C-alpha cells in the first residue's frame with residue numbers, strides 16, 4: 316500500500332480497478348467508513364466542539380442537559396403471562412389450604428412454589444401494605460364496581476371516628492408488649508434487670524432476691540446456641556419431661572418457630588414415660604398431639620420405648636425432603652429432659668455426654684444418625700417466664716442441686732407434691748407429720764448423716780432428696796388436663812397417692828386397664844400403622860412397657876428405676892438400627908429378584 320500515484324500504478328499493474336472494491340489507498344480511513352464513524356460517534360457521544368478560544372460551542376451528548384425523549388416500545392408480551400383467578404376459586408383454595416395448615420399432622424410442603432401471599436391474607440402482599448380501600452374494592456362484585464349501576468363507595472376504614480382510633484391504642488399496647496417479649500427472646504436476654512440478684516416485678520416493685528444459679532439456661536450464650544440449632548434444623552424435636560410436660564414446654568420457642576419458621580416441623584417427644592403410669596402418659600400424648608405431633612419415649616440404650624416410631628417419623632420427614640441430601644433434626648428443651656439420652660438411644664451408642672445434672676451439654680453438636688439424617692444436640696434452655704419460681708425451676712431439674720444455697724427450703728414443696736406414703740416407702744421413715752424439718756431430721760438419723768456434735772446434716776439430706784426427686788426415684792407426676800365430661804377419676808386418684816398401689820395392681824395382673832387406655836389413642840403418634848414393626852404406641856409395646864414397669868417393681872420395689880438399670884422386656888421395640896434395616900430391605904429385594912429370574916428361566920425351558 317503506497318501513496319496516491321504509486322498505489323494507482325500498482326492497481327493498474329495488478330489489473331485491479333476501483334470495481335475490485337476493497338483496495339484503498341493510503342490517506343483514506345480504510346478501517347471505518349464515514350457512516351461507521353458517525354455511528355461510533357453517536358455511541359461514544361463524541362466530544363464537545365470548541366471555538367478558537369477553546370470555549371465549548373457545542374457540547375458533547377454526555378454534557379448536555381437536555382433530557383432525551385424515551386419511550387417503551389409497546390409489546391403484546393406485556394399481556395401474555397397474566398394469570399387470573401376468580402374470587403370464588405381463590406376463596407375455595409384458601410379454605411382448603413387453611414384446613415390443611417390447621418391440622419398439626421400435616422405440613423405445607425414446597426411453600427415457595429405456592430402463592431403464599433394469596434393464601435396468607437395478612438393485610439399485606441409481598442411485604443407491601445395494601446390500602447384498606449383496595450381490599451374493599453376487591454371484595455365488591457364486578458357489577459357494583461364497574462357495571463352501569465356502579466356506585467362509588469367510600470373506602471371502609473378500620474375505624475370510624477377519632478375515638479375509635481384512640482381506643483385502638485389498647486390493642487397496640489398489647490401488640491407492643493408481645494413484640495417486646497419476642498425481642499427479649501431474640502436478643503437472648505431474659506429481660507432481667509442489670510443487677511441479676513434482684514428480680515423486678517412487672518409493676519416495678521422489687522421481688523425477692525434471686526440466687527444467680529436460678530438464671531442458668533437463660534444466658535445469651537445458651538440462647539444463641541438454641542437459635543443456631545433452630546436455624547440449622549429441618550425438624551425440631553421438643554423434648555418434654557413426662558412427669559411435668561406443661562412445665563417443661565418452651566412456649567416462646569414454639570411461638571418463635573410458628574411465626575418465624577413455619578416451614579420447620581416441630582414434634583413433641585414426651586420422654587421419661589417410664590416414670591409415670593401409662594395411662595397418664597397416654598393422656599398427655601393425646602392432649603399434646605392436639606397442637607403438635609407427639610411421641611412417647613423412654614430413652615435407654617438397651618430397653619427403649621418409642622425408638623422405632625421416632626426413627627420411622629424421621630424417615631418420613633427425610634422422604635418428604637427427598638430433594639435434599641440430608642435433613643437435620645434439632646433437639647431442644649429444658650435442661651435434664653433427656654435430649655442427649657434420646658440421641659444415644661437412637662444411635663444405640665454413647666455419643667453424647669449424659670448426666671443427671673442440668674447443663675451437661677454445653678454447646679451444640681452434630682451427630683450422624685443415618686446417611687440422610689443428622690441430629691443436633693442443643694444445651695438445655697430455660698425460657699424467661701415471670702411466673703416460674705425458683706422452686707419450680709429446681710424441681711424441674713433445670714438447676715444443679717449442689718449449687719443451691721439453702722436446699723432445705725425446697726423440701727416443703729416436695730412434701731406438698733408427693734404423698735406421704737410414697738416418701739415413707741422410699742426412705743423407710745415414718746412419723747414426720749408432713750413437716751420438712753422433722754422429715755429431714757428423721758432422714759439424717761436414718762441415714763447417719765450427722766455433723767459435728769451429733770447435729771443433723773439438714774442441707775445434705777435435702778440435697779439427697781432433691782437429687783432423688785430429679786432422678787425420678789420419688790414417684791410423682793402432673794395430672795393431664797381433662798376435657799369437659801371426661802372421666803377424671805383414676806388418674807387423679809393415682810396422683811393422690813395410688814401410684815404405689817398401681818404397681819401392686821399390675822403385679823396382680825391389672826395391666827389390661829392401663830393398656831386399653833393407651834391403645835385408645837391411635838392418632839396420638841405420627842408414625843403410621845404400617846410402621847408398627849418399629850414399635851410405637853401400639854398395644855404390644857404398651858404391654859411391654861407395662862411389663863417393664865412390673866419388672867422394675869419386682870426387682871427394685873420402686874417403679875422409678877434408673878434407665879441404666881431398667882427392665883429387660885422391651886423387645887417389641889426393634890433394636891435394628893437404620894442401616895441394618897436398609898440391608899434387610901436390600902436382601903429381600905435381591906431374594907425376590909432371584910426368585911423371579913428362576914421362574915422366568917423355568918418358563919422358558921418348558
Ligand SMILES: Nc1nc2c(ncn2[C@@H]2O[C@H](COP(=O)(O)OP(=O)(O)OP(=O)(O)O)[C@@H](O)[C@H]2O)c(=O)[nH]1
Nearest residue numbers: 587614651652653654655656670671674675676695
Ligand atoms: N428414667 C429415665 N431417665 C431418663 C430418660 N431419659 C433421660 N433420662 C435421665 O435424665 C438425665 C438427663 O439426661 P440428659 O440426656 O443428660 O438430658 P439433657 O436434656 O441432654 O440435659 P442437658 O445436657 O442439661 O441439656 C440422665 O440421668 C438420664 O439418665 C428416660 O427416658 N427415663
